[in-house]
Amino acid sequence: NAGVTQTPKFQVLKTGQSMTLQCAQDMNHNSMYWYRQDPGMGLRLIYYSASEGTTDKGEVPNGYNVSRLNKREFSLRLESAAPSQTSVYFCASTRSSGGLSQETQYFGPGTRLLVL
Amino acid sequence: GEDVEQSLFLSVREGDSSVINCTYTDSSSTYLYWYKQEPGAGLQLLTYIFSNMDMKQDQRLTVLLNKKDKHLSLRIADTQTGDSAIYFCAEVLPGTYKYIFGTGTRLKVLA
Numbered sequence: 001n002a003g004v005t006q007t008p009k010f011q012v013l014k015t016g017q018s019m020t021l022q023c024a025q026d027m028n029h030n031s032m033y034w035y036r037q038d039p040g041m042g043l044r045l046i047y048y049s050a051s052e053g054t055t056d057k058g059e060v061p062n063g064y065n066v067s068r069l070n071k072r073e074f075s076l077r078l079e080s081a082a083p084s085q086t087s088v089y090f091c092a093s094t095r096s097s098g099g100l101s102q103e104t105q106y107f108g109p110g111t112r113l114l115v116l
Numbered sequence: 117g118e119d120v121e122q123s124l125f126l127s128v129r130e131g132d133s134s135v136i137n138c139t140y141t142d143s144s145s146t147y148l149y150w151y152k153q154e155p156g157a158g159l160q161l162l163t164y165i166f167s168n169m170d171m172k173q174d175q176r177l178t179v180l181l182n183k184k185d186k187h188l189s190l191r192i193a194d195t196q197t198g199d200s201a202i203y204f205c206a207e208v209l210p211g212t213y214k215y216i217f218g219t220g221t222r223l224k225v226l227a
Contacts, residue, residue, distance in 0.1 A: 004158070031213050040124060042204060042219040050213045058214070090158055094213070103147070103208070105215055107158030
């Protein structure tokens with residue numbers, strides 16, 4: 001099993017450009033998440049998808065859109081990139097259960113995005 | 117509100133014990149977690165504790181939970197240079213799919 005994979009690993013964008021960050025998991029997990037990690041701020045949830053066909057906003061959704069293409073894939077789109085979106089983006093997945101049992105989040109290796 | 121707090125930095129000498137502290141906000145959290153992030157990598161689960169436990173030991177790791185004060189700690193015994201990383205505590209809000217992560221504590225182990 002590859003676990004959670006993310007592409008690309010690195011990306012440089014100019015302000016106003018658009019791009020899509022891809023995430024896929026091969027563990028048959030129901031829930032998938034997008035976080036951004038900024039120095040001194042830990043991980044902040046952008047969007048999550050509790051199951052195929054559903055998506056919900058997290059703590060910092062502005063400037064982003066997501067798409068749960070199927071059970072395996074959850075993409076994050078920046079329609080018009082801004083320097084404030086310079087960050088490291090992590091995708092994660094869990095089997096399910098909504099916090100009612102011990103659930104491990106499995107993380108991808110991250111995408112480092114620089115917006116100039 | 118939802119907020120999980122940690123100190124940002126900790127420096128210890130190799131062979132000493134490290135104690136990383138965390139304060140969480142939601143007393144209804146059923147599970148609390150410690151994750152480790154090595155440079156350039158994603159987070160990996162180290163250990164977790166169920167809210168009805170006070171302590172959990174797993175080899176060199178000891179987790180202490182004080183529910184009254186909403187305080188969680190991670191003790192690493194005989195800290196090694198390979199333990200240098202960022203450590204995150206996290207809680208998950210019951211009945212939701214939202215994991216709340218702390219700011220992370222950067223542990224530096226000096227040889």
